[in-house]
Amino acid sequence: MSDVTLYDYFRSSAGYRVRIALNLKRVAYDRVEISLLQGEQRRAEHLARNRQGLVPALVLSDGTVLTQSLAILDWLDGTYPEPHLFPSDPLARAQAMAQALVIVADIHPIDNLRVLQRLESQFGADAGAKADWYRHWIALGLDALEASAPTDGFFGDTAPGVVDCCLVPQLYNARRFELDLSPWPKLVAIDARAAHLPAFAAAHPDRVADRMAPAA
Ligand SMILES: N[C@@H](CCC(=O)N[C@@H](CS)C(=O)NCC(=O)O)C(=O)O
Structure with a gap:
């Protein structure tokens, strides 16, 4: 059960x-x-x-x-x-939360389905305009995350943490909307490492x- x-x-x-x-x-x-x-x-x-x-x-x-x-x-x-997904040290936890919130609070809400539907119903945005909007906000957030991304392992250090749990789905969405991910090689590498883990797969x-x- x-x-x-x-x-x-x-x-x-x-x-x-x-x-x-x-x-x-x-x-x-x-x-x-x-x-x-x-x-x-x-x-x-x-x-x-x-x-x-x-x-x-x-x-x-x-x-x-x-x-x-x-x-x-x-x-x-x-x-x-x-x-552990969240660091126990208060400072490290605040820093991890700040990184996760780049996705959870700043990228995702303005790219949500209901927002895209509203862009269409209120402003007549077509599929191309909506995809452009979507890619724009993802790119801004990924720029910020790339700047603080580790070059090895995960945001959670040697094992994935809360930021990695948020990053991988966001990159999946970015690919669905055909965003070229080459400007963010550290994020792409983290995503590739996560893909090998059964929990992510x-x-x-x-x-x-x-x-x-x-x-x-
Ligand atoms: N901040 C919420 C966001 C939840 C959310 O927006 N979910 C989306 C799917 S990813 C949804 O249900 N969208 C339905 C809609 O826009 O009508 C969370 O992190 O759980």
Whole structure:
């Protein structure tokens, strides 16, 4: 029996962060697909879980619902301490949070589906304009992260930490929107190292999609 249930969309980068963290912590979980393309995140059933109408939502065994991927990672780290995602030293923790928030607070929210949909409905943005918008904000954030990225290992040092859990999904999104990643070689190298780790590989949207595919 699983400890928790993750309500998630396979391509959601916020959900992807949580999948990586659950895998790193070896927490068994059930996963329920909430199709963002079909608007399932705004249906009453999901709004009862998360009034924001967003994924992910993590439902604990006693029915408690956690939302906001960074808060979920924090809860996971407190509940399942090994391996650590957040540094315990206050200064190192603040620095890791600042790096994670470049993605979580500054890149991701303005590239979210509902923002892109609003650009179209309010300003008539077409697919090209929306992709340009998306790439613009990712590039600004990646510039900042590259400047503070390690040349070896991970943001979390020799093992991945909270920043790496956020970086890998963001680079997945960047590639989907055909952003040339060559200006950020340290970030690309971290992503490549993470791809070799089972916890990251199993969380990849393609792997999740494979598991969702109906049996032939
Ligand atoms: N800050 C939230 C963001 C959650 C979020 O925006 N999720 C996206 C998918 S990555 C979503 O549900 N989008 C639905 C929509 O825009 O309608 C978190 O980190 O969990």
